[in-house]
Amino acid sequence: MRGSALPSENAAGIHPLILLLERRDRLSPEERRAIENLPWRIRSFDPEEDLVRQKDRPTESCVMIDGFASRVKSSADGARQITTFYVAGDFVDLNCFVLKRIDHSVTAVSRCRAGFVSHEALTALIERFPHLTRLFWTITEVDAAILRNWIFQLGRRNAVQRLAHLFCEMSRRLETVGLTRGTGFVFPVNQPTLSDMLGLSIVHTNRSVQELRARGLITWQRQLLEIGDWRGLAQLAEFDPDYLYLTPEPR
Amino acid sequence: MRGSALPSENAAGIHPLILLLERRDRLSPEERRAIENLPWRIRSFDPEEDLVRQKDRPTESCVMIDGFASRVKSSADGARQITTFYVAGDFVDLNCFVLKRIDHSVTAVSRCRAGFVSHEALTALIERFPHLTRLFWTITEVDAAILRNWIFQLGRRNAVQRLAHLFCEMSRRLETVGLTRGTGFVFPVNQPTLSDMLGLSIVHTNRSVQELRARGLITWQRQLLEIGDWRGLAQLAEFDPDYLYLTPEPR
């Protein structure tokens, strides 16, 4: 399967990985061609299906094409915590390319597709283009910044603020990949899954959603989440998008 | 100031950064020499002093030589959350080398020293040795794995378990850099700071410490933390060190 066959949701038909990388730095035509020509293998997943299983030693890494997925860590007694939430364009498991094994599962949240490429091919790619190593590293650092911010949310914010913050973050991340529609976006996530993101019980998650509704900040029906009052929501969440590093830096 | 002047706590007198990197992969003699010859600048800090300030755009990055430091995110109302805890050998702000700005402060927890090196020098280093880029990236991925695990702890574990887990993690991390003494280690952290790591109030942190003492799992006096019952502590915390990636992987 050739790279040009890799579908993408964006109008321009540009490869999602190229879009992701060009958010960080310009690519040369050779680099772009090399990425497109990687032996991509596209796979589809249903909700709850695993893209990568905990304690596996995968030989491929993957990039989200569409839909949503999550990195889940679960404990002996069945408690689940989502540590990362992946949307279209996100590189899912760069870490297992580097670290050779994975200490989490990656599970589909909605129906989704991902493009898989072998570690061998990635190794060959970065050996040929050291500049791309640098870019992959940058992506990892941005992911880490998002993780640090989640630690802050979980440690020091109450349920409603966490939820508000999650919606703010989602909105901005989906906006950068062109998946918002006006002030809203498709959010195919049920409340049990949402509670695993927020570190809350299902019941309390539900009540927090209702509070945001009651305050007139959001509406959410039929998987369409509308942010009715962005300023109010961002203020409640004390949302400061700096940690997403969306504004490009000279390098 | 030349690299050979960089002091280190380890008996062999090996540069802490070289130790850190060789935990991940073998270095060539040239690489080792190049790292030692970087223009290191050593600075000392008192507790509460900032190594790097929030929203700065630093031109240097640093490696911990001794003592402890933390990455702190704080909110408008003064709530503080520590997102990363640094011990000797840790590379503190690789991320600001890559991302060009920093969205946290890095604050000394105890008296500590760090070796600073300019971004220019680091850039020259990785351009000469692309292999080192790969290693720095690996370090970032390990840091991210630790962050993900903290997210799980904060989201799904109660106070006592979190504290137990923190002590287990500390013990293993300090052991790899030769800073344990038998079953104990020097832990110059006060309870207010500890509560900022755990996302708890000071009072509740105190009660959790007392519970671990009462269960006979630890003693802690005069900054010396002794793990009296490792198995019991690890079992309580459900501690599984896989996420620290301490066992080397072939690459």
Added chain:
DNA sequence: CGAGGTCTTGAAGACGATCAACAAACGTGG
């Protein structure tokens, strides 16, 4: 039409926060 998932509500209780006060340890200067 029935079945299973999802959302919602109520009530009770646990966990952790907050407030307030005191004890102990530490560092400093006299």
Added chain:
DNA sequence: CCACGTTTGTTGATCGTCTTCAAGACCTCG
């Protein structure tokens, strides 16, 4: 070496947030 102020650790009491348990409403899909 002691006196004193400051930081750190400890305790009790009360309050609020969030969890748990249980049950019912709603929705979707075969």
